[in-house]
Amino acid sequence: MNLVEGVSLYFEYLQPINILAGFLACLFSFFKRDAAEAFAIDSIAKGATFCAFPSGIAFIICAAFPSFVPKVADATLAFFVGGLALLLIPFIDIRKLFKVPA
Amino acid sequence: MAIELDTRPPSLFSSNANRQLPSLPPSRVNVMPLSGQQMVEPLFFAKVPNIDVNVQAIVHIHFHALSDDRRVIEMNKFLSLDLQDVPVMLGSATFIGSVVGVAWKLALSSAAPTSVVILAATAGLACGRLLSLKAKANR
Numbered sequence: 001m002n003l004v005e006g007v008s009l010y011f012e013y014l015q016p017i018n019i020l021a022g023f024l025a026c027l028f029s030f031f032k033r034d035a036a037e038a039f040a041i042d043s044i045a046k047g048a049t050f051c052a053f054p055s056g057i058a059f060i061i062c063a064a065f066p067s068f069v070p071k072v073a074d075a076t077l078a079f080f081v082g083g084l085a086l087l088l089i090p091f092i093d094i095r096k097l098f099k100v101p102a
Numbered sequence: 103m104a105i106e107l108d109t110r111p112p113s114l115f116s117s118n119a120n121r122q123l124p125s126l127p128p129s130r131v132n133v134m135p136l137s138g139q140q141m142v143e144p145l146f147f148a149k150v151p152n153i154d155v156n157v158q159a160i161v162h163i164h165f166h167a168l169s170d171d172r173r174v175i176e177m178n179k180f181l182s183l184d185l186q187d188v189p190v191m192l193g194s195a196t197f198i199g200s201v202v203g204v205a206w207k208l209a210l211s212s213a214a215p216t217s218v219v220i221l222a223a224t225a226g227l228a229c230g231r232l233l234s235l236k237a238k239a240n241r
Contacts, residue, residue: 014200019204041236041240048193049192052189058143073203074199074213081195085188087115
């Protein structure tokens, strides 16, 4: 199996990899803090955050090799979420200029 | 708002901590008749025992809700978006979109249509906001 085949497999199974990454990150974050009940919701939030990580790797690969763009498993979701990130983060960053300091 | 001050000296052999201070009956407190729900909360913000003057101020705060609908006030919380909520929202959108995509593929053995995925991801954004609020309240 050469590199192209491996990357193609990665792109084919991107959605299960997303779910698996979130699941593992949630469990890791929960048991790293001694399975304390107070951190349960926080661990779920951290797992949800980590769900976007494999998609981010896929985007970086697409930046270097644009021929993989059509192979992104369900490109709709990836581009929807990536576009939202590109849209929201600069907006929120600029909005801090208009906040009155306490 | 009504502030009551008790300036009596503390008695020698009784615990001042549990002493009940006299407070105004609610009928003597001026309440502006406004529409909406009214809530009276006594708030103890200063208590200095064991000096010659015991000062305890009771502040009655009247919350005059502008609307009868509590959901309007609850929804205002959701509008204040923070930068730390964005990763959770985006990740949650990815998660729910992926779950819907995988479930669609397992059930119908074909790729999920665009509209379904975008709807699921938008629902994921809302779920991420709720999750972030819950985590912030728990912290």
